[in-house]
Amino acid sequence: MNAHPPAITALILAGGRGSRMGGIDKGLQNFRGLPLALQTLMRLQMQSLPPEEILLNANRNLSAYESLGVPVWPDTIDGFAGPLAGFLTGLERCETPLLLTVPCDSPLFPLDLIERLCQALDEQDADLAMAAAPESDGQVRAQPVFCLLKVSLLESLVSFTHAGGRKIDAWTGQHRCALVPFNEDGDEPHAFANANTLPELLQLESL
Numbered sequence: 001m002n003a004h005p006p007a008i009t010a011l012i013l014a015g016g017r018g019s020r021m022g023g024i025d026k027g028l029q030n031f032r033g034l035p036l037a038l039q040t041l042m043r044l045q046m047q048s049l050p051p052e053e054i055l056l057n058a059n060r061n062l063s064a065y066e067s068l069g070v071p072v073w074p075d076t077i078d079g080f081a082g083p084l085a086g087f088l089t090g091l092e093r094c095e096t097p098l099l100l101t102v103p104c105d106s107p108l109f110p111l112d113l114i115e116r117l118c119q120a121l122d123e124q125d126a127d128l129a130m131a132a133a134p135e136s137d138g139q140v141r142a143q144p145v146f147c148l149l150k151v152s153l154l155e156s157l158v159s160f161t162h163a164g165g166r167k168i169d170a171w172t173g174q175h176r177c178a179l180v181p182f183n184e185d186g187d188e189p190h191a192f193a194n195a196n197t198l199p200e201l202l203q204l205e206s207l
């Protein structure tokens with residue numbers, strides 16, 4: 001038995017409609033020969049996170065996702081309510097004090113993501129920590145689906161979503177949030193690039 005239970009659970013967000021990809025299930029599309037959701041799972045494992053500390057959130061093709069070997073949970077709110085529905089599902093299922101969310105469509109995310117978000121949460125005594133990075137236009141923007149959350153935020157998110165709230169920043173703005181800048185020296189310009197369309201997925205594969 002593990003005397004020191006893991007403090008973090010990671011949640012792979014694969015519950016979207018994929019409408020800009022023609023409605024296909026994005027997490028099951030191949031990236032460099034393997035499904036995006038599996039690439040995401042492997043990249044989390046490269047950051048010292050074992051599979052038993054990883055969950056997956058999906059709303060379609062649940063058995064295909066289950067074959068990746070981690071628990072799969074559909075949204076507890078109906079109707080593809082957006083990423084916050086995934087956050088809510090993860091916070092409800094999480095058995096550790098911290099939950100990390102990562103989307104399934106950004107397969108080049110930083111290998112020090114977990115370490116740096118944890119460090120900022122701790123140092124800034126925050127309730128959540130969120131990545132930020134320069135986008136293709138050079139502007140630094142929050143990357144809200146790369147988020148480390150205290151599981152104690154569950155009650156707040158239940159209230160927010162049950163009142164119809166859907167916007168991530170409207171909810172995170174109610175809490176103490178550490179914004180963690182990545183790629184400040186510009187050497188990983190594609191770390192947060194996400195594939196919303198099939199051409200974008202092909203472009204990402206060629207990087």
Ligand SMILES: Nc1nc2c(ncn2[C@@H]2O[C@H](COP(=O)(O)OP(=O)(O)OP(=O)(O)O)[C@@H](O)[C@H]2O)c(=O)[nH]1
Pocket residue numbers: 013014015016017018019020021026057058075079080081082083084085086087102103104105145194196
């Ligand atoms: N659980 C859950 N996750 C969602 C939902 N909508 C989006 N996401 C996730 O949030 C992340 C970012 O969303 P998008 O890039 O917009 O993905 P998407 O919604 O599948 O794609 P579009 O329909 O083209 O916007 C992805 O990891 C999605 O899987 C939802 O309704 N429920």
Ligand SMILES: [Mg+2]
Pocket residue numbers: 105194195196
């Ligand atoms: Mg996206």
